[in-house]
Amino acid sequence: MYHFIKLVTLFLFYSIASPAQDIETILEKARIKINQVNDYQASGKMKTNVAFLKVPVANITVYFKKPNKLKLKSEKGVSFIPKGAVSINMNSLLESDRFTIIDAGTEKINNVMMRVAKLLPLDDNSDVVLSTVYIDPSNFVICKAKTTTRENGTYELVMTYGKYIAYGLPDRIVFSFNTRDYKLPKGVTFDFDDGSEKKKPEDLKNKKGKAEIDFNSYIINKGVQDNIF
Amino acid sequence: MWSLLQIEMFKISRRPRTYIAFAAISAIVLIFQFAFKADGSSYMNLMLQSVQDSFELDRIKAINGYFMCYIILNTLLVQVPILVALIAGDAISGEANMGTLRLLLTKPVSRTQLLLVKFMASFIFTVALLLWMAVMALFLSMAIFGVDDMLIFRVSGEESQILQIGADDVLWRYFAAFGYAAIALTVIAALALLLSIYAENSIGPIIATVCIVIICTIVSNIGVPIIDKNVKPWLFTSYLVGWKGFFYIGTNADGQPIPGSLENWPAIRKSLFILIAHIVILLGISIAVFRKKDILS
C-alpha cells in the first residue's frame, strides 16, 4: 500500500514538474525547500559499518541550525562519529554562489530518473574538490551526493525520503567514506592470542566505511539552543 | 588443615613484606589514575592516531572507570607475577632460611599437608592481591571516572580493532577476568613454591621465578612460526593475558557487538584448562619433591 501511494505521489509530482527545467532552477527549488527549515532536532539510530570498528548501533540525535551548524550526538554511551558526517548538511551544497554548476545529465537511481549536477567550488583553497549531486527533479530533494575532498577522500551520501520530504529532510542516510587502515601503536597492548587462525585482512588500505542513520522523528523549527553545538 | 591454614595466614599477615605488594599496587594504580585524570586524551590520541582524521570521539566519556581499569590491568598484570613470586617463592625457602622449617617439620603434620597449606596460603594471597586490585583499579576508577561504554583497543592477528562494550555489559566481564587472573597467577605461585623447596634463601626462588616468567614470555611473543606452532601452546605465559578474552566481545555478521557474548569462549576454556593443568603438575612435583627432601637447613 505504502509503495502504491509512493508511486502515485511520485507520478503526480513528476507530471507537474517540467522535465525541461534547467539544473540551476532545480537546485534553487531544492534550496528553497530546505530553507524552510531554520532548525531541527532529529533522533535516530546510527549503525557504523567499518571493518576495524566493532561498535553497537548508537542512538543519536542530530541538531541543526541555520546556516550551517550541525551536531551529531549520541544519547548515551560512547560513539565514534565519522567526521565527514557533517556534510549531511545539504545547505552548504546548495549555496549556488559558491559553486560553478555543471549539468551532468540524468541518471537512474532506484528506477527514478535523477538530474545530475557537478558542483565545482569557486574557492581554490576549499577542501572540496568536486561534488556530484543527484536530484530527484519531481521532489526537489537530493537523493545522492558524492563529494571528493583533498584530504579525506570521497564521501558518498545516499538519502531516502519519507515523512519529512516536504522539508527536504531524509528518513535514512547512508554515509559512505574512506577510512584508513587502523593500526595500533606497537607494543601498547599485550593481547591474548587465542591460537585461532586469523583471517588475513584483505585490502585494508582505504577501505570503505559506512554509517547508516535511520531517523525516526524530526522536531522542526522549534528552536535549538546554541550551546549544543 | 584449616587450623594450619589459619596459622599460615597469620604468619603471612604479620610479615611486613606482605604489604609491599599491596602498597606497590596502590601506588601504580594511583599514578595511572592521576595521569589519566590530568591528561587522558593524549593516550586516546595515541591509540586513535591512525584514524583521528576519520572519526570523532567523546574522549571524556571514553576514558571512564571501566576503560581505566582495563588499561591499568594491562600494565599491572605484567608486574603482579613478581609480587606473587615474592610471597610464594619465600614459602618454604624463607622458613629454611629462618631455621623454622625444621621445627615445623618435627610437628605432627604431614609434609603434604604443610605444602598444600603453603600453596593455599599463596593462593589466598594472590586472590587478596586481585581483590585489592579490583578495589583500586576498578571500583576506585569507577568512582573517579564514572561509568560508560568501554572501548577495547586490540591487535588481533594482523588487524587492529576497536571493540565497544555496552556499559551494562562490562562488570561481569571484570569478575570473570579477575577470576581468570587468579588462576593464571596461581600458576606463578605454584612455580615459585616448587622452586622455593630447593632453596635455603628466598631471593633465589623469587628471582628464578621471575626469570622463568620473563624467558617464557619472550618465547611466547617471539613471533617465529616454528615456535608459535610448537612451543608457544605449551608455555603457561602464553595464557597469562587470557583474561582479556573476556573483553573480546562477540560480533554479528555486520560487526556489531552482541551484548553478553564472548568472541571465543572455547579458547578461554582451553587456556583455563592448560593453566589448571600447570598448577596440578607443578603442585604434584612440589609435593613429591618436598616429601622426599632431607631437611639440612
Add this chain to the structure above:
Amino acid sequence: MNVLLEVNHLTKQYRDIKAVEDLSFSVMEGDIYGFLGQNGAGKSTTIRMLLTLISPTAGEIKIFGLPLHENRHEILSQTGSIIERPDLYQYLTAYENLSLFARMSKIKVSRKLLMNQLEMVGLAERSQSKVRTFSQGMKQRLGIAVALVHDPKLIILDEPTNGLDPQGIADMRNLILRLSRQMGKTVIVSSHLLSEIEVIASRMIVIHKGKKIAEGVVQEMLDPANTLVQVETANNMNALKWLQETRWATAVIQGRHLQLSMNREDIPQLIRYLGEKGTDIVAVQPRHSLEAYFLSLTNNDTHVEPFAN
C-alpha cells in the same frame, strides 16, 4: 625400664659419603642419653633422622615401640626438640611463636597454658616482645618452651648449649636434669663436649665419622680404672724402663711425655715408685681414657691406644 627408642643399623648415604653408617643404639625410658661426637661426626644427621627431617638410606627406627616411618604423627606429637639453634619467627612475639607451635602440636591451647610455659622459662614478662629483640639465651629459653609446650615424653636437644654464656649453660643443665628426674621425661642430648655429657647423661653413645665407637652407662665408661696419665719426668727413657717392670701401669712414650694407662687410685703409688727409683717427676696429668680418646679424635688423629671397653 622400657626401651623407648631403638635404632637398628641406621645408615645415611649422600652420594659417595656415608654420613651415618650402621648405627645401632637404644634409649631407655627416663634416660638422659648423651650423644657425643665431634662436629661432623653424624650426630645431627642421626638426630634429624629420629625427627623425620632426613630419611635414612637403610635401617630402622622405633620410638615408643612403633616404627617411626609409619607412625610419624603419633610419635612426633609426643616428641619435643631443639635442633641446633632455637630458630623461631623473628617477626612474631614470644607468645605468638609459642601459640603457633603449640597449635601445630595438636593440643588444646589456652592462654593460661602458654603463659605458664613462658613463666617456666622466665619469659612471661617479655611475652609480647618480638623474638627479634631477644638475646641468644632468651631465644634458647623460648625454644625450650616451644619444645615442651605439648608435654612430650621424649625430648631431643641437639647441641643445646651452643652459643650460651656460662650461666645459660648451667641453667640448661639444671633444666635437663629436672626434666628427667622430676618430670620423668626421656631426654636425648647431643654435644661435642664430653664435659657437657658427663655431668648430665646417664647413658651415652660416642660416634665418629658416622660410626659408633662406644655406647654404655656413663659411669662405667668413665670408670677410674681406665685412666690415662701423662707423666713428664727428667728422664723419660729411664722412667719407661722402670715402669715396664710394674703390673699396675702400661706405658708408652709420646712426644715429651710418658703416657700411662692405669687406675686413677694408683697415682700416689706411681709418684712414690718413680721417686724411689730416682726419677724426678716434673708433671703428672691424669685424664680419663674416654676423654683422652675423645680429645685425640678432635685433635686430629694423634694416635692413642683405644680405651678398653
